[in-house]
Amino acid sequence: MGPGGPPQGGPPMLASHADRERTVDVLRAGYAEGRLDQQELERRVARAYQARTVADLTLLVADLPQGPVPQTAAVQHLAPMAPPTFLARPPKTNEKAVGALVCGVLCLATGGLTGIPAVILGHTARAEIRRTGDGGDAYAMTGLVLGWLSTVGWALLIMLMVLAGSSYS
Numbered sequence: 001m002g003p004g005g006p007p008q009g010g011p012p013m014l015a016s017h018a019d020r021e022r023t024v025d026v027l028r029a030g031y032a033e034g035r036l037d038q039q040e041l042e043r044r045v046a047r048a049y050q051a052r053t054v055a056d057l058t059l060l061v062a063d064l065p066q067g068p069v070p071q072t073a074a075v076q077h078l079a080p081m082a083p084p085t086f087l088a089r090p091p092k093t094n095e096k097a098v099g100a101l102v103c104g105v106l107c108l109a110t111g112g113l114t115g116i117p118a119v120i121l122g123h124t125a126r127a128e129i130r131r132t133g134d135g136g137d138a139y140a141m142t143g144l145v146l147g148w149l150s151t152v153g154w155a156l157l158i159m160l161m162v163l164a165g166s167s168y169s
Contacts, residue, residue: 026061027041096125102143104142114147115149
C-alpha cells in the first residue's frame with residue numbers, strides 16, 4: 001500500500017509533528033494559490049493538527065498539488081527563467097523632457113531662440129516626472145541648464161550692448 005496505508009496489513013502509520021507541519025504547509029500553499037478559501041483553510045488546518053495517522057493527513061491534501069505544478073514547454077518558452085527585475089520594463093521617457101533636451105542643445109545653432117522653450121519644457125517635464133514616475137529627469141535637467149545658460153547669456157549680452165550704447169550717447 002501507499003504511504004499512510006497499513007504496511008503489509010498492519011496498523012496505519014501514526015503521524016508525527018513534522019508530518020502535520022508538512023501538511024499545513026501544503027494547505028497554506030493551496031490557500032496562497034487561491035485553491036482554498038479562508039474558512040476551508042482554517043477547517044483543514046484544525047483537522048491536520050488533530051489527525052492521528054498519516055492516512056488522515058493524506059486525505060486533507062489529496063485534492064491539492066504536493067509541490068510545484070509542472071509548466072508546459074510553451075509556458076516555459078514564453079516566460080524565461082529570469083528574475084522579475086530583469087523582466088520589468090523601464091519607465092517610459094517623458095516626451096517633454098526629450099523636447100527640453102533638444103531645445104537646449106539647439107540653443108547655439110538657433111542663436112538662443114530655443115532657450116526659453118527649453119526652460120519651459122524642462123520645468124513642465126520635471127513636474128510631470130515627479131507626478132507620474134516617468135523617466136527622463138536627466139534629459140529635463142540638461143535642457144533646463146542649457147536653456148537657462150542661453151537665456152541668461154543672451155540677457156547679459158543685450159544688457160551690455162544697451163549699456164555700451166548709452167555710454168556713447
